[in-house]
Amino acid sequence: MKLLNQKPLIAIIAIFFIPIVIKSHNLKLTYKVENIQNEIKKIEIENQYLKKNMYSNISLSKIRTVALLNGFAIPQPYTIVMIDQSEQKIQKDKNLFAKITHNIFKNRNL
Incomplete structure (x- = not known):
């Protein structure tokens, strides 16, 4: 059908x-x-x-306090920061990142 x-x-x-x-x-x-x-x-x-x-x-205050707790020093104005990359220095002190050299003032010539 x-x-x-x-x-x-x-x-x-x-x-x-x-x-x-x-x-x-x-x-x-x-x-x-x-x-x-x-x-x-x-x-x-x-x-x-x-x-x-x-x-x-x-925040800057927190970064500053953490840096100071980790042993970082705040450089004064006109301070030269030298990065020491010699292998002897790295082997002696692995935590040393930078050392601060003597202050250089504005009126002093390099």
Whole structure:
């Protein structure tokens, strides 16, 4: 037995089932969008936390105190800092990064 007409049957199926497929696809997309929005909120919160930590760690007073605790000396104005790279000096004192030489004043010629 032959169906009445296949074209009307296909049209009826399309009319009823295509919206269902579209709605399910839309639901899946909205679920993905909500998940991505939640991830963005979490990343923004983490970003604010990291910014706060970064700004608190790069303050000049904190850098100065950490440097002084690590043994760095603050050179006076017009002081020449020489970097010693000889292997003998490095082997003697591995913590030595630089040594401060004598002061040079503005009016003194080199």
